[in-house]
Amino acid sequence: MEQTLNVTTTLTQFAQKHIKPFVLDWDKQSAFPKELFCQLAEMGLMGMLSMPEYGGLALNYEAYADAITTISQYCGSVGLSIAAHNSLVSQHICQFGNEAQKKKYLPGLCNGSSLGxxxxxxxxxxxxxxxxxxxxxxxxxxxxxxxxxxxxxxxxxxxxxxxxxxxxxxxxxxxxxxxxxxxxxxxxxxxxxxxxxxxxxxxxxxxxxxxxxxxxxxxxxxNGFKQTMQILDGGRISIAALSLGIAKGAYELALQYAKKRQQFGKAIIDFQAIGFKLAEMATKIYAAELMLKDVCIKKDAGANTIKESAMCKLFASELAVKVSGEAVQIMGGNGYMTGFGVEKYYRDAKLCTIGEGTSEIQKLIIQREISR
Incomplete structure (x- = not known):
């Protein structure tokens, strides 16, 4: 819990200063902010799951997922890149590489001098x-x-x-x-x-x-395919965390807008049609948070999380699409414009239902697991 709180506070401050002001420009230019990852590496974010002897933080999965969620509230693209670097590349080497490979590659991947x-x-x-x-x-x-x-x-x-x-x-x-x-x-x-x-x-x-x-x-x-399936199990937790961050970012924009936007003499949040949308969004985000926390605790305990990872990824990714779409709807014409930022969440969210196993594949995995 202490790890999670420290990660959230530190990353929120970092994201507000180094990510939020540039998000729309990066998106418009399709610019990959590689220099940002050197700054993230100084905070240990490029080696979150790697062992300390190679320069990593050895965070538990709960703290790691919270870091991805926090960053993704500000920019899904940055969250995605950090997740790929940590949970796919570094974890593949950590889990299946030999000692020589770990010594050769992990220090650079952790300190930001190398991108994976x-x-x-x-x-x-x-x-x-x-x-x-x-x-x-x-x-x-x-x-x-x-x-x-x-x-x-x-x-x-x-x-x-x-x-x-x-x-x-x-x-x-x-x-x-x-x-x-x-x-x-x-x-x-x-x-x-x-x-x-x-x-x-x-x-x-x-x-x-x-x-x-x-x-x-x-x-x-x-042994590569067996390794891949194990890596993707953790990767699905990453995408669930990414999805949750996107959903939370879109929800917060819509909530603040609904509190300030005046129509017919009152804030639009006071209209049931809008207030109920936000209530449902908040409830489902809470459910996704609890699912993510549960699967992280189980993974940290060494349990088999194939079913839970797929469930969490499925629920959170579909939620990100739904919440970001409702956020655009709440903000109306302004939501459709690029300058307000909410349409970016809407566009980013769709990848979460596709990457590292489509929603349909997640359902196949869940079906297989519950049929055993």
Whole structure:
């Protein structure tokens, strides 16, 4: 609890000074504020889940999720990038990397001198991640990677990328590798234009006989897909926290607007049509907060949270879309204009129902778990 309170207070002050004044400009220009992450690293935010011996804070999941939520109240793009760096890249190395890999990569990822990306999705392998075709063929020099990855968060700016590639046609046919930015045969495309999350860089990655040594392999050959499923379990908690932050940010804007906006001689919050919308938004946000807290406590205790993570991600992401949409409605024409900021929450929210497993995939996971 003390960790959570300290994180919330510190990050709120930081976000109000270093994020809030620039959010709309970043969004308009689709600018990835890479320099911001150096400032976040000074606060330990780039190594929240990593162990202290590598420069990390070793926060519990409750404090980590609260940090993502707090940042995302001000900018979902920044929250998304921090989440990808911490829960996907660093956690993959922390959980499955060997000691040499941890010593080589984690200190830089924690201190901000290195930015990480995680590459799973392909143009023809989205929800069906096991259907990937990006391959890694063993050679006398190590491994030759060939293929394409898409929708990769901060893929062009990253210094090291965790790449999941196909190494065999069998059930256990995927392996994870660490690929550094300047490796010959590796390249990144231009940032993709998106509906929302515009200040979070999203690119395609290309591998053309990209040779990496066997030292870059994470864990055993054929263990990559199993690793991926475990990493995504924690990643769904990150997206739930991101979703909650977006919902809270949109709600607060709508609430303050409704208190100040006068129509027919009184504040619009005093009209039942508006007041009831806000009451329902506040109630569902509270429910999402409790769900997120519960799954974090269980994960910190070492429990299996596959079902709960999927439930939390499903509920919070759909809530973010609903709340941000209602916030735009409450603010009417002003909500539709870019200068008021609420439409950005609306655009950003949609990614949460898609990234790291669509809402439909979450329902499949939940169905599978409750059918056991």
């Amino acid at each position: 990306a995680w590459a799973l999705t392909e143009p023809n392998a989205g929800s069906d991640a096991a259907g990937m075709t990006c391959s890694a063929l063993r050679t006398d020099k190590g491994w030759a990677l060939n293929g394409c990855k898409t929708f990769i968060t901060q893929g062009a700016s990253a210094d090291v990328i965790v790449v999941i590639a196909k190494t065999d046609n069998g059930k256990n046919g995927h392996t994870a590798f660490l690929v550094e930015k300047n490796t010959p045969g590796f390249s990144a495309g231009k940032p993709l234009e998106k509906l929302g999350m515009r200040a979070s860089e999203t690119v395609e990655l290309f591998f053309n006989d990209c040779i990496v040594s066997d030292d870059t392999r994470i864990g055993a050959v054929g």
